[in-house]
Amino acid sequence: MDQRIKNRELRKKITTPQKAAEFIKDGMNIATSGFTPSGYPKAIPLALAEKVKKTGEKIRIGLLTGASVGDELDGALAEQGIIAKRYPYQTNKPIRDRINAGETAYADIHLSHFPQQVRYGFFGKIDIAIIEAAAITEEGNIIPTTSVGASPAFTRAADKIMIEINTSQPLELKGIHDIYQLQDPPSRKPIPLTKPDDRIGYPYIPVNPDKIQCIVITDIKDNVRPFAPVDETSRKMAGHLIEFLQNEVKKGRLPQNLLPLQSGVGSVANAVLLGLLESPFQNMDFYSEVIQDSVFDLIDAEKIRIASGTSITPSEEGLIRFYNNIDSYKNKIILRPQEISNNPEVIRRLGSIAMNTAIEVDIYGNVNSTNIMGSRMMNGIGGSGDFARNAYLSIFTTPSTAKNGDISCIVPMVSHVDHTEHDVHVIVTEQGIADLRGLSPRERAEVIIENCAHPDYKPMLRDYYRRAVENGGHIPHIMKEALSWHERFLETGSMK
Amino acid sequence: MDQRIKNRELRKKITTPQKAAEFIKDGMNIATSGFTPSGYPKAIPLALAEKVKKTGEKIRIGLLTGASVGDELDGALAEQGIIAKRYPYQTNKPIRDRINAGETAYADIHLSHFPQQVRYGFFGKIDIAIIEAAAITEEGNIIPTTSVGASPAFTRAADKIMIEINTSQPLELKGIHDIYQLQDPPSRKPIPLTKPDDRIGYPYIPVNPDKIQCIVITDIKDNVRPFAPVDETSRKMAGHLIEFLQNEVKKGRLPQNLLPLQSGVGSVANAVLLGLLESPFQNMDFYSEVIQDSVFDLIDAEKIRIASGTSITPSEEGLIRFYNNIDSYKNKIILRPQEISNNPEVIRRLGSIAMNTAIEVDIYGNVNSTNIMGSRMMNGIGGSGDFARNAYLSIFTTPSTAKNGDISCIVPMVSHVDHTEHDVHVIVTEQGIADLRGLSPRERAEVIIENCAHPDYKPMLRDYYRRAVENGGHIPHIMKEALSWHERFLETGSMK
Numbered sequence: 001m002d003q004r005i006k007n008r009e010l011r012k013k014i015t016t017p018q019k020a021a022e023f024i025k026d027g028m029n030i031a032t033s034g035f036t037p038s039g040y041p042k043a044i045p046l047a048l049a050e051k052v053k054k055t056g057e058k059i060r061i062g063l064l065t066g067a068s069v070g071d072e073l074d075g076a077l078a079e080q081g082i083i084a085k086r087y088p089y090q091t092n093k094p095i096r097d098r099i100n101a102g103e104t105a106y107a108d109i110h111l112s113h114f115p116q117q118v119r120y121g122f123f124g125k126i127d128i129a130i131i132e133a134a135a136i137t138e139e140g141n142i143i144p145t146t147s148v149g150a151s152p153a154f155t156r157a158a159d160k161i162m163i164e165i166n167t168s169q170p171l172e173l174k175g176i177h178d179i180y181q182l183q184d185p186p187s188r189k190p191i192p193l194t195k196p197d198d199r200i201g202y203p204y205i206p207v208n209p210d211k212i213q214c215i216v217i218t219d220i221k222d223n224v225r226p227f228a229p230v231d232e233t234s235r236k237m238a239g240h241l242i243e244f245l246q247n248e249v250k251k252g253r254l255p256q257n258l259l260p261l262q263s264g265v266g267s268v269a270n271a272v273l274l275g276l277l278e279s280p281f282q283n284m285d286f287y288s289e290v291i292q293d294s295v296f297d298l299i300d301a302e303k304i305r306i307a308s309g310t311s312i313t314p315s316e317e318g319l320i321r322f323y324n325n326i327d328s329y330k331n332k333i334i335l336r337p338q339e340i341s342n343n344p345e346v347i348r349r350l351g352s353i354a355m356n357t358a359i360e361v362d363i364y365g366n367v368n369s370t371n372i373m374g375s376r377m378m379n380g381i382g383g384s385g386d387f388a389r390n391a392y393l394s395i396f397t398t399p400s401t402a403k404n405g406d407i408s409c410i411v412p413m414v415s416h417v418d419h420t421e422h423d424v425h426v427i428v429t430e431q432g433i434a435d436l437r438g439l440s441p442r443e444r445a446e447v448i449i450e451n452c453a454h455p456d457y458k459p460m461l462r463d464y465y466r467r468a469v470e471n472g473g474h475i476p477h478i479m480k481e482a483l484s485w486h487e488r489f490l491e492t493g494s495m496k
Numbered sequence: 497m498d499q500r501i502k503n504r505e506l507r508k509k510i511t512t513p514q515k516a517a518e519f520i521k522d523g524m525n526i527a528t529s530g531f532t533p534s535g536y537p538k539a540i541p542l543a544l545a546e547k548v549k550k551t552g553e554k555i556r557i558g559l560l561t562g563a564s565v566g567d568e569l570d571g572a573l574a575e576q577g578i579i580a581k582r583y584p585y586q587t588n589k590p591i592r593d594r595i596n597a598g599e600t601a602y603a604d605i606h607l608s609h610f611p612q613q614v615r616y617g618f619f620g621k622i623d624i625a626i627i628e629a630a631a632i633t634e635e636g637n638i639i640p641t642t643s644v645g646a647s648p649a650f651t652r653a654a655d656k657i658m659i660e661i662n663t664s665q666p667l668e669l670k671g672i673h674d675i676y677q678l679q680d681p682p683s684r685k686p687i688p689l690t691k692p693d694d695r696i697g698y699p700y701i702p703v704n705p706d707k708i709q710c711i712v713i714t715d716i717k718d719n720v721r722p723f724a725p726v727d728e729t730s731r732k733m734a735g736h737l738i739e740f741l742q743n744e745v746k747k748g749r750l751p752q753n754l755l756p757l758q759s760g761v762g763s764v765a766n767a768v769l770l771g772l773l774e775s776p777f778q779n780m781d782f783y784s785e786v787i788q789d790s791v792f793d794l795i796d797a798e799k800i801r802i803a804s805g806t807s808i809t810p811s812e813e814g815l816i817r818f819y820n821n822i823d824s825y826k827n828k829i830i831l832r833p834q835e836i837s838n839n840p841e842v843i844r845r846l847g848s849i850a851m852n853t854a855i856e857v858d859i860y861g862n863v864n865s866t867n868i869m870g871s872r873m874m875n876g877i878g879g880s881g882d883f884a885r886n887a888y889l890s891i892f893t894t895p896s897t898a899k900n901g902d903i904s905c906i907v908p909m910v911s912h913v914d915h916t917e918h919d920v921h922v923i924v925t926e927q928g929i930a931d932l933r934g935l936s937p938r939e940r941a942e943v944i945i946e947n948c949a950h951p952d953y954k955p956m957l958r959d960y961y962r963r964a965v966e967n968g969g970h971i972p973h974i975m976k977e978a979l980s981w982h983e984r985f986l987e988t989g990s991m992k
Contacts, residue, residue: 087934099970105936106970110918120888121749122921122933185755185847185888190686253617259681344886345841351681366913374909374978375969381918389885390840392616392681413870416971417862417913422606422877425618437618438583440601473871474595474602475912479983482870487975 001217004165006138007209015214017047020162023213024048024061028127029085031064031118031154032073035311035338036091036265036290037225039147040069041130041164043218049076060084064123066149066310066338067111067382068092070223078104087123088114089380099377106377108370111289112342112386115153119184128213129158131205132166134173140209141202144177144335145169146222146319147311152181152205152337160213167219172326175203177335193346196260196287197306199334226315227293228267230274233399236430237268238275241355241395244426244433246280248393254353257305260287262347262387263294264356265313265379270294272355272397277301287350289341289383291333293318299332308334310341342386354391356384358398358419360409361427361452363445363465364475365436367396367419373486374415381418388423400429400454406494408457410448412464413482427452441475456496500661501711502634511710513543516658519709520544520557524623525581527560527614527650528569531807531834532587532761532786533721535643536565537626537660539714545572556580560619562645562806562834563607563878564588566719574600583619584610585876587761595873604866604876607785608838611649615680624709625654627701628662630669636705637698640673640831641665642718642815643807648677648701648833656709663715668822671699673831689842692756692783693802695830722811723789724763726770729895732926733764734771737851737891740922740929742776744889750849753801756783758843758883759790760852761809761875766790768851768893773797783846785837785879787829789814795828804830806837838882850887852880854894854915856905857923857948859941859961860971861932863892863915869982870911877914884919896925896950902990904953906944908960909978917971923948937971952992 005011021044024030034040052059062085063077074092077083081103086095088109098104109117118126131151135143144151145166155161180201182188192200248254258281263273273294276284286295286304290313298304312335314322322329340346347354358367359378369384371377388394396419398409409429421441427434432451436444449461468476485495501507517540520526530536548555558581559573570588573579577599582591584605594600605613614622627647631639640647641662651657676697678684688696744750754777759769769790772780782791782800786809794800808831810818818825836842843850854863855874865880867873884890892915894905905925917937923930928947932940945957964972981991 085934085936099936100968102938102965102968102972105939107934107936108918113918117933121747124934185845186691186751188845188847189690190688190841190845192686194685195682251617255682344844345686348840349681349684349686351684371969371971374973374975375967375971377970385885385916385918389881415973415975417916418918420881420913420916422604422609422881422914437613438581438603438620440581440603442598443601469598471871472596472598473867474604474873475867475871476598477870477911479870479911479979479986482979483975490975 003135003171005136005215007136007140010136010140010209010212010215013212013215015216017043017216020044020214020216021047021051023128024059026059029062029064029124031126031129031158032069033066033131033144033147033149033151034069034073035066035147035149036068036313037070038222038311038313039132039145040065040073041132042072042220043164043216044130044162045073046076049080049082052080052082064118066147066151068379072220072223089382091379096377108380110381110385111338111383112344115150115337115339116184118150118153118157126154126158128160128162129154130162130164131155132164134169134171136163137204140212141204141207143174143204145173148177148179148335148337149310150338152179153339155205155207161207161211162213163215165215165217167217168221170323170326176330176333177203179205179337180340182339191340191343191345194349196285196308196350222319224314224316224319227270230271233430234268234271235275237397237428238272240428240433241272242275242279257281257283259351259353259392260285262288262352262354264384265290265382266357268357268397269355276303287352296321299329306332308336308341310336310338342383344386344390347387347390351392352387353393354387355395355397356388358396360411360414361396361398362411362414363448363461364441365421365424365444365448366414366417367424368414368416369418371416373490385419388419393425394423395426395428396424397428400431400452405456406496407489408454408485408495410453410457410461411485413477415483415486499631499667501632503632503636503705506632506636506705506708506711509708509711511712513539513712516540516710516712517544517547519624520555522555525558525560525620527622527625527654528565529562529627529640529643529645529647530565530569531562531643531645532564532809533566534718534807534809535628535641536561536569537628538568538716539660539712540626540658541569542572545576545578548576548578558619560614562643562647564875568716568719585878587875592873602873606877606881607834607879608840608882611646611833611835612680614646614649614653622650622654624656624658625650626658626660627651628660630665630667632659633700636708637700637702639670639700641669644673644675644831644833645806646834648675649835651701651703657703657707658709659711661711661713663713664717666819666822672826672829673699675701675833676836678835687836687839687841690845692781692804692846718815720810720812720815723766726767729926730764730767731771733893733924734768736924736929737768738771738775753777753779755847755849755888756781758784758848758850760880761786761878762853764853764893765851772799783848792817795825802828804832804837806832806834838879840882840886843883843886847888848883849889850883851891851893852884854892856907856910857892857894858907858910859944859957860937861917861920861940861944862910862913863920864910864912865914867912869986881915884915889921890919891922891924892920893924896927896948901952902992903985904950904981904991906949906953906957907981909973911979911982
């Protein structure tokens, strides 16, 4: 423990998860570390859930995190009905079910906006921040673990801080983090980051030790998620994408090593990125939110020179691989606060190539990434808006169909909009690619239908579009039918 | 002319509008100065329209501007069928009619994105830039007139440059402009602007004189637009807004002099801003896109300390007032390229209070600012997305009804989305204000319906929402009915 907690005074604050959980009261706002099941606290939330389960005590809290967290936090607390409010992103079934049932009030917020809005006071007072740490320095500062997320904003805003020292997280994580903190308006200064490998901050989260309420020791591992195996659909999407990027290089619109890549969360994003292994591109930079398994492959193949993100988001094997080679990966990987990894200022300056996944896309280029059939929350917008809006190139990928073909992912009108027609440059499905830059909505409709839709749905889309054009307008639609595909699916189980 | 064109060599390039127009050929991309009918070229486009009218020659061009331009450009060319493609914003009836008829391909693009995307080559080659100037310096650089817009990007990207010296624009404009130009990725640096009054560039647009093809002299005045008189509805919206802002100051979330204000284009925005004259706020900063009449009033009343924008967008009387007091206004007004006035980096750093107008808003907080009944383009998104997405506070104003009450501006689902639920903090109608920060969609629906909807439509909205909730989901909807209000309006002329 001498290595884990260098400050002697603070060692006196070590307590049990059960005693720590006692500080959490009904009505509190609890803000925790954690980003895409990495680096979230586990022992204290498990103790809290256990207590509520045993005693039946009514505790309802607001839970604020960096992004999604594991089952020991979202799942355990949701199952006990503890989460009254939830911000800004989740991927956990128990909490998702409660959100869709209206039992948990969830606000789905751009991940770069969230930390500053916490400081601005938009979510009320933060009572306690619970932060997972690899270690605490002599001065009482926190060395985070596999994610940084919103932890620096939370420790700044919270009245009290609880720390979970997680001994399953190697001490060698020290030095991988780059914690730069922003002043708030009207005193904010330019962020001095001009290359993905710039280090501009501290290797720890500065903390006022007086705010540390208690420290808990645990060894519960991050409950990371597996990636689905790469399928033919993903391979085809990656192929279209690489061909497109090669053409942009040929036309002189992109340098030989491209511009810094961003890639969304999940299996499809991971698989598409993996396709770059077989591309001719070398010496690429990766400036993104999450660092998934494919990035390790690209680093190992010397395709990626540097990877900057806010979280390591690997599979179980990926995590072991990362731990086993941490000293060499540390030279190629930087973890930053999500306020910096996802910052519009930096993304626009660097000129990101943003690659995010869609749930559905409409014929005019609007993208739904969050709500199935307009209503049922899947995960959340996450950082996709931070990147898509500010990127040099904003690309969305989706298979052309879902549910064994019963859903067309290309529809007349999306049932929920997360990325507007103004923010979508390129759409990729396994069928092909639609380059929407400079096109009017009518021009977009033709290229999206012809290049991206599944053959089973093309005639229906063409028919809708042709009849909509008879109505006229910049964005031709038939109000009565625009959402009829979703209606049909809800009624019959198929859009066909 | 010695004062207007200081470079002697360039005086030799003076020609007639008719001869200049001869350089414009079918298929060309023509990029012009001009932003919200200010500072756009007039003589050359009028000569081109006249020629096509007389000769019947087929000339179809792509027209790229800063934002909207006057009738001498958009109107005259549209009426002759000259505009094949149009970017990125317009407010002119002849061009709008052609856009909605599908005769002109219009892409509606964020105004801060457009200039860089022109340089990136997303719209193809720019053949000619036509820039209105107050004067040309000894070195051949351009002193713009009442707007800067995208002119610096256009002169950089274009093969050739034509200049319209407009003698109706006073030479005293010299010194009002601050032209800072960005490098493109991967070489871009932080924008060194940390206060609205910072001057970070040149007082002219740097130009390579070899690219100057010809110069035309004209005295046609900017065809500015009147503002509608301030009505009771606007007065009530301003009242709600001021009360809200006062409360934010009281809660410690805003400083006494607020944070830099942004206000959208048009009569409602002008009227709402005018309401600040009767507010207790002093020493405010204004960091916006357009500087309308109300800003002159606020400067004169010493309410606004500094006003930064990309365009002076006054009424006819406002323009005369500006010209008559130009030397004193010059100390309080800065005109920048739209890439800087609307830059996400700067807007987020300064912490703007963004106040934009909506066409319609839905019960979950999504905003339509562009397409009436989902299809008919009104003007375009303009800079509203640049500000709303990056603001400290993102506020949208709209009267609760339109068309004498036949349209409810609060609807179950907007028929087109420009600003998603993730980007809208506050909605203001004459009925009241809805503060959406930290609220889930269901919580938003209740506050929007109760605080903002017109009493005539409240029961219908409550009924839709109540039945939608029975379907469940994070964002409860009834797909079959979500757009039925628009459908009904199109069929019967009323949403009732």
